[in-house]
Amino acid sequence: MxxxxxxxxxxxxxxxxxxxxxxxxKPVKIEKTKSKTGAKIKIGEDGYFDLSTGQEQKLQxxxxxxxxxxACSGCITSAESxxxxxxxxxxxxxxxxxxxxxxxQGVTRDVTLIVISLSAQPTLSLAARYKxxxxxxxxxxxxYFKSLGADLVLDMTVAEDLSLLEAQxxxxxxxxxxxxxxxxKQLPMLASSCPGWVCYAEKTHGNxxxxxxxxxKSPQQIMGSLVxxxxxxxxxxxxxxxxxxxxxxxxxxxxxxxxxxxxxEVLSCHDVDCVITAIExxxxxxxxxxxxxxxxxxxxxxxxxxxxxxxxxxxxxxxxGGYADxxxxxxxxxxxxxxxxxxxxxxxxxxxxxxxxxxxxxVEVLRFAIANGFRNIQNLVQKLKxxxxxxxxxxxMACPSGCLNGGAQVRPVRGESGRELVAQLQALYGxxxxxxxxxxxxxxxxxxxxxxxxxxxKSRALLxxxxxxxxxxxxxxxxxx
Amino acid sequence: xxxxxxxQTLTGHKGIVWNASWxxxxxIFASCxxxxxxxxxxxxxxxxxxxxxxxxxHQRTIREVAWSPCGNFLASASFDGTTAIxxxxxxxxxxNATLEGHENEVKSVAWSPSxxxxxxxxxxxxxxxxxxxxxxxxxCEAVLNAHNQDVKKVAWHPSSDILASASYDxxxxxxxxxxxxSDWTCMATLHSHESTxxxxxxxxxxxxxxxxxxDKTVKIWQEYNPDNQEGVIVTDRDxxxxxxxxxxxxxxxxxxxxxxxxxxxxxxxxSGDDIIRVFKEADNSDPNAPEFDLICTKLNxxxxxxxxxxxxxxxxxxxxxxxxxxxxxxxxxxxx
Numbered sequence: 001m002x003x004x005x006x007x008x009x010x011x012x013x014x015x016x017x018x019x020x021x022x023x024x025x026k027p028v029k030i031e032k033t034k035s036k037t038g039a040k041i042k043i044g045e046d047g048y049f050d051l052s053t054g055q056e057q058k059l060q061x062x063x064x065x066x067x068x069x070x071a072c073s074g075c076i077t078s079a080e081s082x083x084x085x086x087x088x089x090x091x092x093x094x095x096x097x098x099x100x101x102x103x104x105q106g107v108t109r110d111v112t113l114i115v116i117s118l119s120a121q122p123t124l125s126l127a128a129r130y131k132x133x134x135x136x137x138x139x140x141x142x143x144y145f146k147s148l149g150a151d152l153v154l155d156m157t158v159a160e161d162l163s164l165l166e167a168q169x170x171x172x173x174x175x176x177x178x179x180x181x182x183x184x185k186q187l188p189m190l191a192s193s194c195p196g197w198v199c200y201a202e203k204t205h206g207n208x209x210x211x212x213x214x215x216x217k218s219p220q221q222i223m224g225s226l227v228x229x230x231x232x233x234x235x236x237x238x239x240x241x242x243x244x245x246x247x248x249x250x251x252x253x254x255x256x257x258x259x260x261x262x263x264x265e266v267l268s269c270h271d272v273d274c275v276i277t278a279i280e281x282x283x284x285x286x287x288x289x290x291x292x293x294x295x296x297x298x299x300x301x302x303x304x305x306x307x308x309x310x311x312x313x314x315x316x317x318x319x320x321g322g323y324a325d326x327x328x329x330x331x332x333x334x335x336x337x338x339x340x341x342x343x344x345x346x347x348x349x350x351x352x353x354x355x356x357x358x359x360x361x362x363v364e365v366l367r368f369a370i371a372n373g374f375r376n377i378q379n380l381v382q383k384l385k386x387x388x389x390x391x392x393x394x395x396x397m398a399c400p401s402g403c404l405n406g407g408a409q410v411r412p413v414r415g416e417s418g419r420e421l422v423a424q425l426q427a428l429y430g431x432x433x434x435x436x437x438x439x440x441x442x443x444x445x446x447x448x449x450x451x452x453x454x455x456x457x458k459s460r461a462l463l464x465x466x467x468x469x470x471x472x473x474x475x476x477x478x479x480x481x
Numbered sequence: 482x483x484x485x486x487x488x489q490t491l492t493g494h495k496g497i498v499w500n501a502s503w504x505x506x507x508x509i510f511a512s513c514x515x516x517x518x519x520x521x522x523x524x525x526x527x528x529x530x531x532x533x534x535x536x537x538x539h540q541r542t543i544r545e546v547a548w549s550p551c552g553n554f555l556a557s558a559s560f561d562g563t564t565a566i567x568x569x570x571x572x573x574x575x576x577n578a579t580l581e582g583h584e585n586e587v588k589s590v591a592w593s594p595s596x597x598x599x600x601x602x603x604x605x606x607x608x609x610x611x612x613x614x615x616x617x618x619x620x621c622e623a624v625l626n627a628h629n630q631d632v633k634k635v636a637w638h639p640s641s642d643i644l645a646s647a648s649y650d651x652x653x654x655x656x657x658x659x660x661x662x663s664d665w666t667c668m669a670t671l672h673s674h675e676s677t678x679x680x681x682x683x684x685x686x687x688x689x690x691x692x693x694x695x696d697k698t699v700k701i702w703q704e705y706n707p708d709n710q711e712g713v714i715v716t717d718r719d720x721x722x723x724x725x726x727x728x729x730x731x732x733x734x735x736x737x738x739x740x741x742x743x744x745x746x747x748x749x750x751x752s753g754d755d756i757i758r759v760f761k762e763a764d765n766s767d768p769n770a771p772e773f774d775l776i777c778t779k780l781n782x783x784x785x786x787x788x789x790x791x792x793x794x795x796x797x798x799x800x801x802x803x804x805x806x807x808x809x810x811x812x813x814x815x816x817x
Contacts, residue, residue: 204584349620350663373664378582378621385581400664419661
């Protein structure tokens with residue numbers, strides 16, 4: 001395997017420290033003073049030393065940060081092991097015990113408020129793992145986080161609601177723009193809440209596909225803005241003193257949280273500091289020697305001014321948040337006057353590619369799809385490339401079966417098939433109380449109190465984001481025959 | 482002993498010839514290489530002549546070509562990341578579909594026995610299964626990320642939709658479709674090679690698989706079903722594959738390709754030591770611990786690495802080979 005690092009690094013095998021991927025092509029800048037004959041490097045017990053200046057100078061390890069990985073086109077998933085350091089259970093436990101964290105700039109910051117935001121999918125995953133009903137699992141989970149030192153444990157229903165409301169609005173706008181000028185890449189609108197999909201689109205298909213991707217932020221990132229901007233402000237805290245952890249069904253959410261788009265120079269912090277997943281939580285519980293059910297009961301917190309009250313909720317439609325269903329129903333009503341449009345999905349080549357249509361006077365006016373899993377993403381992208389996509393909207397998720405089957409959900413136990421487990425989680429999700437984004441009083445309050453109304457500059461700034469194509473740079477040395 | 486008699490040397494490619502592939506009837510073959518060109522060769526009288534050149538299908542090296550079982554389609558896998566499908570519906574060969582999706586170099590392509598499925602693999606460590614979905618329409622059925630390194634070769638079982646892949650991670654993996662959700666899963670990982678596995682070939686029953694590697698060995702793997710008579714313990718519902726024979730001490734360099742004749746049962750190998758070797762299962766060989774004898778060693782078969790060998794599917798004992806030296810050779814095995 002050929003190394004792509006500079007000769008000096010290869011010489012000493014310094015690049016051994018690079019763990020992310022043997023294919024990692026991130027160039028490393030070496031600060032060098034003029035040298036006559038090249039560097040002399042000594043390998044000591046505790047590091048590598050440059051001897052060329054006459055005295056031993058300790059060489060720094062090469063560190064590839066998560067941001068490097070995200071900004072690089074070398075590989076898609078190798079960022080994983082970098083995440084181990086910044087967003088690991090160990091890091092989380094350290095923050096709990098020390099009430100300090102070091103930010104991406106390496107500055108150590110004190111933590112005055114630790115907020116945990118729970119999404120439904122991993123909570124259900126744990127409920128199934130420990131054979132608890134979802135409400136009980138939620139209370140135990142809150143109890144566990146509180147025992148570790150969390151100050152607030154919140155559900156994310158309002159962030160999910162806001163994400164759906166914004167997506168509905170965005171679709172209407174795109175549909176209208178498309179009517180005026182079909183050449184502007186407004187449709188199909190592609191869902192943006194799956195970071196695996198977004199990252200793949202940015203790295204592989206760039207500017208061809210990005211204009212189609214919804215600018216609406218995912219629930220995780222909306223929750224991030226809400227906690228770091230609204231909640232911190234209400235509590236008169238500096239946002240960087242608030243450590244915000246989300247509980248998620250997949251590792252890719254860690255990549256999303258680390259995006260520079262979600263880092264504020266002004267607030268000097270990320271909207272989400274750490275993402276912890278179901279499988280990691282199972283590990284944490286195992287390490288603590290306690291089963292989930294052995295934790296104290298505690299209720300979700302409700303720091304908001306509305307009296308609605310907390311609770312994990314589901315949204316109609318897929319277990320990935322119900323994007324296709326919500327946008328479809330809204331568009332049917334607002335574009336075609338169809339209230340209660342029938343949502344009858346038809347499976348295409350496999351159950352992970354389904355579509356639903358709306359007919360008006362015998363003519364098809366809307367065609368939506370849900371495409372889960374990488375193979376269906378491929379087929380969707382190829383359809384788009386060939387100008388053969390018949391869709392107005394596609395809910396795209398990188399995992400087969402969507403977020404309930406997220407890559408970091410607890411694995412099936414011995415003898416249980418993955419399919420059975422997903423079916424069980426789908427049943428549990430369906431039994432959660434239903435959220436109705438359009439009727440959410442808290443969402444309404446936030447639009448009025450925080451976002452200066454719907455469609456305001458502030459809601460556009462805080463509830464939407466942008467995507468960036470990454471230049472591909474293939475180096476000849478990468479080629480293996 | 483036996484000997485390989487050279488029938489003809491074919492030149493014309495510029496640079497390395499990576500692969501040559503027989504048409505299912507054995508009267509045409511296709512070749513490809515570094516020059517980004519596919520050449521089609523026909524037999525005229527006793528001689529092979531180049532009849533057609535396919536150009537402009539790929540931007541970079543073409544690593545492998547494969548004919549569909551019906552013989553009407555030719556697939557080509559290229560380092561440009563695409564796989565092209567050629568046919569002559571219009572009267573002459575044209576590229577009418579391109580399979581895109583691999584992140585970078587595609588290393589191998591193979592059609593399933595029904596001709597309804599295609600498999601590709603490459604440097605991005607993935608194996609893809611594509612389904613023929615209609616005229617010039619191919620859809621992705623699966624993206625399999627089971628290997629953790631470059632995947633060198635894919636090959637289908639001769640009669641059922643079981644796929645095998647060989648990788649730089651030293652393993653071979655087998656896959657099949659799960660009917661319930663029409664998704665593909667890896668059902669077996671074959672560990673034993675100590676370096677890159679470059680090639681694989683099933684025997685005509687599909688019960689055995691031969692693999693060749695950079696570790697200079699050939700291994701023969703045998704399938705044992707859960708209810709096998711031999712008493713091999715199978716814990717899962719899927720069959721297990723056991724290495725029942727290792728051929729070592731013959732090749733002095735990496736073995737790049739292997740082919741198993743479905744008529745004669747002979748195995749031929751292509752090696753970096755410029756030699757083509759032919760192996761034959763010994764008479765009275767124990768089915769559960771078979772022995773293979775080296776029956777032919779063709780020294781200096783080519784002047785450089787031999788990249789590919791393939792038996793003529795018609796069973797006429799003809800063997801095709803191609804090499805880094807830019808040449809394609811047609812051989813005939815003469816058994817005493």
